[in-house]
Amino acid sequence: MSLPGPLAGVTILDLTRVLAGPYATLLLADLGARVIKVERPGVGDDARRIGPFVAGRSAYFESVNRGKQSIALDLRDPGDREVFEKLLARSDVLVENFRPGALERLGYGWDTLHERFPRLVHAATSGFGQTGPYAQRPAYDLVVQALGGLMSVTGQPGGPPTRVGTSIGDLAAGLFTALGVAAALLHRERTGEAIQVDVAMLDCQVALLENALARLLATGETPGPLGARHPSITPFDAFRTADGHVVIAAGHDALFATACEVLGRAELARDPRFATNELRTRNEAALKAELEGALGRDSTQHWLAKLSAAGIPCAPIQNVAQVLADPQVAARNMIVELAEPGDAPRGAAGTEAGPPRLRTAGNPIKLSAFPDPPVRPPAPDLDADAKRIRSELG
Amino acid sequence: MSLPGPLAGVTILDLTRVLAGPYATLLLADLGARVIKVERPGVGDDARRIGPFVAGRSAYFESVNRGKQSIALDLRDPGDREVFEKLLARSDVLVENFRPGALERLGYGWDTLHERFPRLVHAATSGFGQTGPYAQRPAYDLVVQALGGLMSVTGQPGGPPTRVGTSIGDLAAGLFTALGVAAALLHRERTGEAIQVDVAMLDCQVALLENALARLLATGETPGPLGARHPSITPFDAFRTADGHVVIAAGHDALFATACEVLGRAELARDPRFATNELRTRNEAALKAELEGALGRDSTQHWLAKLSAAGIPCAPIQNVAQVLADPQVAARNMIVELAEPGDAPRGAAGTEAGPPRLRTAGNPIKLSAFPDPPVRPPAPDLDADAKRIRSELG
Numbered sequence: 001m002s003l004p005g006p007l008a009g010v011t012i013l014d015l016t017r018v019l020a021g022p023y024a025t026l027l028l029a030d031l032g033a034r035v036i037k038v039e040r041p042g043v044g045d046d047a048r049r050i051g052p053f054v055a056g057r058s059a060y061f062e063s064v065n066r067g068k069q070s071i072a073l074d075l076r077d078p079g080d081r082e083v084f085e086k087l088l089a090r091s092d093v094l095v096e097n098f099r100p101g102a103l104e105r106l107g108y109g110w111d112t113l114h115e116r117f118p119r120l121v122h123a124a125t126s127g128f129g130q131t132g133p134y135a136q137r138p139a140y141d142l143v144v145q146a147l148g149g150l151m152s153v154t155g156q157p158g159g160p161p162t163r164v165g166t167s168i169g170d171l172a173a174g175l176f177t178a179l180g181v182a183a184a185l186l187h188r189e190r191t192g193e194a195i196q197v198d199v200a201m202l203d204c205q206v207a208l209l210e211n212a213l214a215r216l217l218a219t220g221e222t223p224g225p226l227g228a229r230h231p232s233i234t235p236f237d238a239f240r241t242a243d244g245h246v247v248i249a250a251g252h253d254a255l256f257a258t259a260c261e262v263l264g265r266a267e268l269a270r271d272p273r274f275a276t277n278e279l280r281t282r283n284e285a286a287l288k289a290e291l292e293g294a295l296g297r298d299s300t301q302h303w304l305a306k307l308s309a310a311g312i313p314c315a316p317i318q319n320v321a322q323v324l325a326d327p328q329v330a331a332r333n334m335i336v337e338l339a340e341p342g343d344a345p346r347g348a349a350g351t352e353a354g355p356p357r358l359r360t361a362g363n364p365i366k367l368s369a370f371p372d373p374p375v376r377p378p379a380p381d382l383d384a385d386a387k388r389i390r391s392e393l394g
Numbered sequence: 395m396s397l398p399g400p401l402a403g404v405t406i407l408d409l410t411r412v413l414a415g416p417y418a419t420l421l422l423a424d425l426g427a428r429v430i431k432v433e434r435p436g437v438g439d440d441a442r443r444i445g446p447f448v449a450g451r452s453a454y455f456e457s458v459n460r461g462k463q464s465i466a467l468d469l470r471d472p473g474d475r476e477v478f479e480k481l482l483a484r485s486d487v488l489v490e491n492f493r494p495g496a497l498e499r500l501g502y503g504w505d506t507l508h509e510r511f512p513r514l515v516h517a518a519t520s521g522f523g524q525t526g527p528y529a530q531r532p533a534y535d536l537v538v539q540a541l542g543g544l545m546s547v548t549g550q551p552g553g554p555p556t557r558v559g560t561s562i563g564d565l566a567a568g569l570f571t572a573l574g575v576a577a578a579l580l581h582r583e584r585t586g587e588a589i590q591v592d593v594a595m596l597d598c599q600v601a602l603l604e605n606a607l608a609r610l611l612a613t614g615e616t617p618g619p620l621g622a623r624h625p626s627i628t629p630f631d632a633f634r635t636a637d638g639h640v641v642i643a644a645g646h647d648a649l650f651a652t653a654c655e656v657l658g659r660a661e662l663a664r665d666p667r668f669a670t671n672e673l674r675t676r677n678e679a680a681l682k683a684e685l686e687g688a689l690g691r692d693s694t695q696h697w698l699a700k701l702s703a704a705g706i707p708c709a710p711i712q713n714v715a716q717v718l719a720d721p722q723v724a725a726r727n728m729i730v731e732l733a734e735p736g737d738a739p740r741g742a743a744g745t746e747a748g749p750p751r752l753r754t755a756g757n758p759i760k761l762s763a764f765p766d767p768p769v770r771p772p773a774p775d776l777d778a779d780a781k782r783i784r785s786e787l788g
Binding site: 005006007009027031050051052054060062064110128129130132133134137138139140141142143145146148149150151153154155160161162163164165166167171172175176178179180184185187189190193195196197199200202203204206208209210212214216217218219222223224225226228229230232233236237238245247249251278308311314315316317319320321322324326327328329335358359360362363364365366367369370 | 572
């Protein structure tokens with residue numbers, strides 16, 4: 001049932017719901033771990049009811065729960081608790097994204113877990129972490145994007161508030177949680193000691209502030225949104241062409257000179273206003289007007305061909321449909337198909353007949369020793385694996 | 395020299411430059427690995443010359459290279475190659491972000507490395523990966539944000555192109571690389587086998603598309619930017635108040651009803667246009683007008699207090715200066731100080747005298763068995779640790 005990978009043989013008991021936690025355990029499943037999703041009987045993960053739906057199945061739920069198993073257990077029911085505790089005894093990691101304290105109230109706080117199951121790693125992903133004055137507050141992606149400063153540097157200067165268009169508040173926390181779990185498993189393998197991993201969505205936003213934090217701390221100036229441009233590298237922006245936009249990242253003098261030449265404006269590289277990166281950044285608006293004057297004379301495709309041939313880092317702004325059709329994305333197996341439940345294994349995407357399957361993003365961690373299957377197991381129906389899981393418990 | 399952590403005793407030889415690779419090895423250093431940065435003699439990592447600068451030191455460079463060691467080696471010089479190979483023999487992981495093929499040309503391709511140093515894990519982070527038609531193209535953060543679809547869903551509807559205001563193209567690749575390395579180290583610990591980890595910035599953008607991909611695949615409609623709102627949860631947006639904005643994430647009917655009550659508009663929850671999440675999403679503009687009508691009568695602080703007290707997930711849109719002053723961010727030790735080179739260890743931030751130190755983001759992975767020091771070692775000067783590293787090689 002598990003995918004081949006470096007975490008083969010690792011069993012993860014997964015109490016997480018919706019996004020940050022399930023994304024963490026998806027990443028671990030993609031690395032070969034067996035993930036057993038423990039869900040509320042009759043209800044299951046709330047994400048099962050979040051659209052869009054395809055043939056009655058949530059594409060949203062599928063995309064972060066593919067390849068996992070499901071068992072429905074009521075953690076307040078004595079019989080189900082017994083099953084849960086047998087699972088804890090056989091698992092390597094418990095991952096949950098309850099609000100801090102909820103697991104303690106069920107009798108499964110870290111101290112208890114660690115005493116009863118000394119080899120069990122516990123990963124807790126939450127909005128604000130297990131400690132601090134906000135620990136009990138509710139958090140959603142939008143809340144941590146807003147509080148963590150990311151929204152303050154995203155958008156147009158003077159424009160309305162802009163959220164990163166993907167749930168980076170959740171996804172970043174999922175990534176850091178998965179990394180913490182992998183590191184904790186290595187530590188346990190080498191020392192025998194199991195540890196608790198505490199990851200907060202808000203903390204992860206701070207960890208991604210990158211040069212915005214450095215700029216404030218170095219200069220005292222509070223960074224604001226800059227549209228598509230880089231705060232300290234110029235030209236590094238989206239520019240208007242005759243029929244759309246092109247992004248150009250000409251990060252140093254030589255690339256800038258070449259770009260100017262390709263645009264038929266070689267003299268710009270000799271203009272004293274644009275002589276160094278610092279001057280170009282200071283005179284960014286004037287430079288942009290000059291470059292767009294040239295770029296506006298032809299199409300995005302025309303300029304991409306000419307700039308690419310000259311070695312200038314550039315790109316079209318692709319929409320999601322264009323991403324799906326991108327040959328590099330295909331060559332890297334970054335869009336995988338999901339087998340239907342009960343589906344017999346089929347070949348690679350498109351090579352065999354059958355109704356179109358759901359597709360989701362693949363695994364960006366490519367490993368020399370392991371295959372990267374183009375068709376993956378789907379997400380489980382609620383409680384789908386209960387019989388098999390219970391039978392293993394003896 | 396290394397921080398305490400689950401990767402204690404792991405040595406990482408780090409050939410990476412600028413951002414994606416250095417961010418990966420920063421994450422590994424924060425987990426306890428010893429990271430030896432191998433830099434070009436006399437020049438070093440290009441990020442050393444990227445501003446902003448504080449007292450001649452790049453705050454940008456410091457923020458992703460704190461806690462590492464540096465040795466300058468010319469990988470074309472026979473004597474330096476000998477030192478490098480001794481280091482390879484004693485290291486657990488080689489991380490690099492050259493363009494594919496560059497390491498082969500230096501004689502250190504994966505096949506050679508694996509044969510000569512069978513316990514060495516090799517992690518390659520690149521713009522497009524080691525394979526596929528774009529493998530040799532140059533990439534920068536902006537290029538992969540544009541190609542990968544993230545820019546197409548970020549920004550205002552109909553507005554100009556908008557980049558995520560932090561280098562998520564680089565940072566995401568750093569996170570996936572670190573996760574791949576940790577998983578590979580676990581695999582090696584358990585099986586003795588070292589593997590190669592190949593992570594592409596573009597692939598990582600696709601892996602973060604989340605519901606944008608699900609929406610397109612499920613509905614055939616290409617997602618576009620939505621400002622600050624969520625595509626399928628309403629209200630989940632930034633709203634104007636009398637003096638600014640507040641974000642509100644009232645993800646289900648009960649929260650919505652409570653929010654309406656707090657705003658003095660209880661009747662909205664009974665309005666047939668807003669009876670379900672699906673209807674609220676369909677009538678999002680009308681609902682936003684109603685909610686802003688109410689919110690516009692008082693300040694952001696007023697509404698935050700009232701909404702929070704009622705348990706509604708909400709937040710101000712904090713700028714980076716406000717993030718630095720946030721009590722939760724402080725309680726979680728998410729802003730750490732960097733000791734000056736040669737600085738004697740001091741206590742926690744602000745508790746002792748001395749000139750203000752550089753500060754950077756801390757480690758969001760909090761682990762029960764390890765301290766989370768509020769003062770961390772700084773980034774190394776170029777070649778600062780050469781003598782000590784060479785002396786260890788015998």
